[in-house]
Amino acid sequence: MAKYVSIGKAAEMLGVSTSTLRRWDESGKLIAERTPGGRRRYLTSEVATFNPLGLDRASLVRPTIAYARVSSHDQKTDLDRQVQVLEMYCASQGWQYEVIRDLGSGMSYRKKGLVDLIDRIVDGQVGRLVLTHKDRLLRFGAELVFAICEAKNVEVVIINQGDDRSFEEELASDVLEIVTVFSARMYGARSHKNKKLIDGVVQAVDDAAGA
Structure with a gap:
């Protein structure tokens, strides 16, 4: 007998929001069946093999981490702005995400948030890394972290490829x-x-x- 799951469970399995699944259903990308009451139900086998982005399957169920950083406490306004941009972008993509806020010099590798982020990437606990600018991660050496991401099949998304005014x-x-x-x-x-x-x-x- 075929096994079906609710839209909430299917979203959890794929690491996306329920609104994304509704959009995929309407566009024909991942079509749901309906109960007599009109509720969406998804065939478990189809959800388990669905890969909309052509990524490593494991990366679809790992969380998205958005990373924001400033150098000092008096830049709290800038940190809040970064977080807002990251949240709006991730939400617009239908991603389930977590934001790491960090404080410290862009030249330091010992920032608490950065150390936690790298540990989680190495442990295979991150599927996607989102930044407003590359330099929010590190002033020099960000490419090294990106290389680790590539080795661990972590997608890196940099929202603004231009110069960071700060x-x-x-x-x-x-x-x-x-x-x-x-x-x-x-x-x-x-x-x-x-x-x-x-x-x-x-x-x-x-x-x-x-x-």
Whole structure:
């Protein structure tokens, strides 16, 4: 006897929303049968083999992770904006998703959210990664994470392929952070030349950030 599941169960099996299944039914992509009361029912065997995007089957049942990051607490407005864009995009695609919010320099690999994200990718717990911009993940080295995603059959979606307007500001902040760390050592040498060099670099970074 053929086994049928409800639209909610079929959506769970495919990792999409029920509205997506209704749309697929209306377009003929995945047609549901109807009960006498008009409710949609899906043949389990058809749901189990359905692959609308031609992706690895396992990736369809793994969750979509949307990742948002800013460098400092005073950028909360920008973080909220990123999250809103990610949520609207994922919802429009009919994806079931989770948002990871992260705080820290784009040059750091030790951010709590990023470490959690990479661990889950390596463990096969992510089917899709969504970003507003590539640099939200890492300033340098994002390609390494993307390579891991490819090896683990994780689809990477970057909503905006253009320049991120906050790139220069965050880059200046990252450079200033590096300068600050090394300046302590150079000041410790009690070198007037080193002090003058550091002061000049810090001033240049401040000027660039305020431009």
